[in-house]
Amino acid sequence: MTMIDHIPVLMIVIPILASLLILLAGWYDRRFCYPISLITILFQFGSAIAILLHVMQEGTIRYSVGGWAPPLGIELVVDSFNSYILAAILLLAAATAFYARRSVEKEIGPEKTVSFYVLFQLLITGLVGMTITGDIFNLYVFLEISSITAYTLIASARRPHSYVASFNYLILGSIAGGFILLGIANLYAATGTLNMADLAHLLPASYELATVHAAFLFLMIGFSIKAAFFPLHLWLPDAYAESPSAVTILLSTAMAKVSIYAMFRILFSVFTTAYIIDTFPVTGFILFIATVAIVAGAVLAIAQKDLKRMLAYSSVSQVGYIMFALGVANQIALEGGLLHILGHAVMKGCLFMVAGLIIYRMGTSRLSDLKGVAKTMPISCAAFALAGASMIGIPPTIGFMSKYYLVLGALEAGHWVYAAVLLLGSLLAVGYIWRFIEIAYFGDHHGDHGEDHQTRAREGPLSMLAPIVGLALLSLFLGVFVEAVMEVVGPAVSILLGGA
Amino acid sequence: MRENVVIRTVSRLAVPFIQVFALYVIVHGASGAGGGFQGGVVFASSFILMTIAFGLSSVRKRLNNRWIVICSVLGITIYAGIGLLCLILGGNYLEYGIIETTLGIPHLHGYLLDAVEVGIGITVMAVMTSIIYDMAERGGESS
Numbered sequence: 001m002t003m004i005d006h007i008p009v010l011m012i013v014i015p016i017l018a019s020l021l022i023l024l025a026g027w028y029d030r031r032f033c034y035p036i037s038l039i040t041i042l043f044q045f046g047s048a049i050a051i052l053l054h055v056m057q058e059g060t061i062r063y064s065v066g067g068w069a070p071p072l073g074i075e076l077v078v079d080s081f082n083s084y085i086l087a088a089i090l091l092l093a094a095a096t097a098f099y100a101r102r103s104v105e106k107e108i109g110p111e112k113t114v115s116f117y118v119l120f121q122l123l124i125t126g127l128v129g130m131t132i133t134g135d136i137f138n139l140y141v142f143l144e145i146s147s148i149t150a151y152t153l154i155a156s157a158r159r160p161h162s163y164v165a166s167f168n169y170l171i172l173g174s175i176a177g178g179f180i181l182l183g184i185a186n187l188y189a190a191t192g193t194l195n196m197a198d199l200a201h202l203l204p205a206s207y208e209l210a211t212v213h214a215a216f217l218f219l220m221i222g223f224s225i226k227a228a229f230f231p232l233h234l235w236l237p238d239a240y241a242e243s244p245s246a247v248t249i250l251l252s253t254a255m256a257k258v259s260i261y262a263m264f265r266i267l268f269s270v271f272t273t274a275y276i277i278d279t280f281p282v283t284g285f286i287l288f289i290a291t292v293a294i295v296a297g298a299v300l301a302i303a304q305k306d307l308k309r310m311l312a313y314s315s316v317s318q319v320g321y322i323m324f325a326l327g328v329a330n331q332i333a334l335e336g337g338l339l340h341i342l343g344h345a346v347m348k349g350c351l352f353m354v355a356g357l358i359i360y361r362m363g364t365s366r367l368s369d370l371k372g373v374a375k376t377m378p379i380s381c382a383a384f385a386l387a388g389a390s391m392i393g394i395p396p397t398i399g400f401m402s403k404y405y406l407v408l409g410a411l412e413a414g415h416w417v418y419a420a421v422l423l424l425g426s427l428l429a430v431g432y433i434w435r436f437i438e439i440a441y442f443g444d445h446h447g448d449h450g451e452d453h454q455t456r457a458r459e460g461p462l463s464m465l466a467p468i469v470g471l472a473l474l475s476l477f478l479g480v481f482v483e484a485v486m487e488v489v490g491p492a493v494s495i496l497l498g499g500a
Numbered sequence: 501m502r503e504n505v506v507i508r509t510v511s512r513l514a515v516p517f518i519q520v521f522a523l524y525v526i527v528h529g530a531s532g533a534g535g536g537f538q539g540g541v542v543f544a545s546s547f548i549l550m551t552i553a554f555g556l557s558s559v560r561k562r563l564n565n566r567w568i569v570i571c572s573v574l575g576i577t578i579y580a581g582i583g584l585l586c587l588i589l590g591g592n593y594l595e596y597g598i599i600e601t602t603l604g605i606p607h608l609h610g611y612l613l614d615a616v617e618v619g620i621g622i623t624v625m626a627v628m629t630s631i632i633y634d635m636a637e638r639g640g641e642s643s
Contacts, residue, residue, distance in 0.1 A: 007592040020573045067595030
């Protein structure tokens with residue numbers, strides 16, 4: 001075994017150790033916490049890139065923890081699908097880590113920064129674990145690690161509303177966790193194994209069992225809640241709007257994407273296309289709900305008065321796009337869907353970072369208070385416009401490319417009406433993105449109300465601006481050089497459609 | 501806190517037994533039902549009982565926050581350290597057999613398994629106790 005084969009387990013163990021080291025270091029001197037956290041996340045990001053390159057060349061990495069061969073032992077599996085997701089979420093986690101320092105200083109009391117970074121590190125570790133595990137129960141354990149840390153991180157803003165948001169998410173997240181656990185238990189009852197590859201191998205014999213149907217529905221509902229798939233998104237707007245900016249960015253980019261990844265993994269790698277298309281035809285229903293989600297999320301976003309809340313509802317809409325790919329379930333649409341996982345993470349990360357920066361400088365994110373903000377914060381508003389253009393789907397951004405593939409896939413499958421609704425969703429995205437652009441750039445001529453905010457506001461510090469600009473440019477360059485991304489996405493989709 | 505002779509005497513008698521039982525559960529984990537997590541919780545329950553009977557401050561004198569942080573880090577370090585040692589010696593993570601064959605000591609993997617369980621037990625004990633401290637400190641009110 002070479003070193004690269006050990007990296008998957010090191011990506012989980014070293015961050016867990018680091019989170020405890022942060023605790024110890026914070027007890028000595030609080031200022032050590034942030035560098036340790038940053039170095040660990042950069043290590044994880046570097047490992048993810050190394051794994052991605054390795055998997056692209058040499059194929060899937062399988063690692064049996066403790067030397068116990070699967071299906072008895074726990075197995076870590078990294079194939080081209082999850083190495084892509086891993087690189088995407090850790091890219092965003094690294095960007096968030098750069099951004100977090102100043103924002104955490106401002107939004108979270110100094111006595112809480114130590115526990116904030118410990119939990120931040122654990123959340124990322126949980127997400128990494130969810131992504132690379134090949135064992136369905138291990139997935140649940142990491143899901144709970146990431147969920148519990150997320151609840152506390154949301155509450156760490158320590159405003160009354162953030163407690164309520166955290167509590168709501170706690171309740172809904174626990175219901176989701178219960179559903180997922182029941183689903184896993186049913187699968188175990190039907191097959192006697194928890195290993196994903198083994199499940200995919202054994203399940204076809206019991207496709208007709210009611211236990212398996214129930215397991216499938218439980219898992220679908222559970223992960224739909226975690227991924228905030230309409231109409232199970234009710235926890236999302238509060239959780240995103242009320243948590244500290246750094247947490248919002250991490251939740252909306254990394255955590256939401258990992259939940260979607262888990263759903264894709266369960267649907268395609270555990271149940272396989274044979275089940276979700278032929279035995280228990282669910283894709284048509286998912287397609288319908290996803291289309292409703294696209295429109296409803298966008299309409300709700302347009303109706304919001306607060307920038308962060310608007311972006312949160314936009315996330316509901318964008319989750320719809322990714323689930324749309326799942327509903328169409330052919331090669332091209334799934335390529336679009338996976339591309340959108342990366343694309344949405346990059347552009348929504350950028351948009352939430354700008355929202356966080358505005359809160360950092362002006363102390364508010366009410367749209368009516370932000371008139372003429374582009375005068376005082378030109379760089380971040382330009383980044384918002386670029387990432388927003390990607391959100392709308394203006395070529396040549398990444399948002400355009402993913403939607404292009406989605407529409408092509410829908411047309412190939414003959415879903416003309418759905419493809420049309422998808423384009424309508426883009427028009428609605430213009431509605432909410434343009435609202436901020438208009439207020440920011442052209443809102444000053446009747447902006448007497450926001451005068452006192454403007455005088456105080458100025459462009460953000462470099463450590464926050466750099467990730468904003470970086471992600472905005474990335475959303476452009478990923479679209480221009482989409483071929484490079486497709487080289488990763490193509491094999492990933494083949495893995496999904498080809499079963500485990 | 502109001503004096504209560506019965507509770508205090510019974511706790512005084514029960515705590516050593518609870519702790520010995522916790523150690524038994526931890527050590528038993530290698531070969532049967534039990535393990536570090538369960539044993540750690542049982543061990544922490546002895547501190548919980550002491551908190552109820554003698555009050556928070558007297559328990560804190562024996563196990564203060566500094567020790568709780570040290571214990572929680574120490575336990576997980578034992579666990580991860582043994583796992584990483586297996587990795588350095590060329591095996592997979594937590595593949596105890598590798599250490600046994602490298603060092604040539606028979607039955608070493610069993611002791612290593614116990615050591616890992618003890619590590620888990622220490623961390624669980626410390627974290628559970630810190631949760632109780634946190635709840636007892638606020639007197640049931642959220643701040």
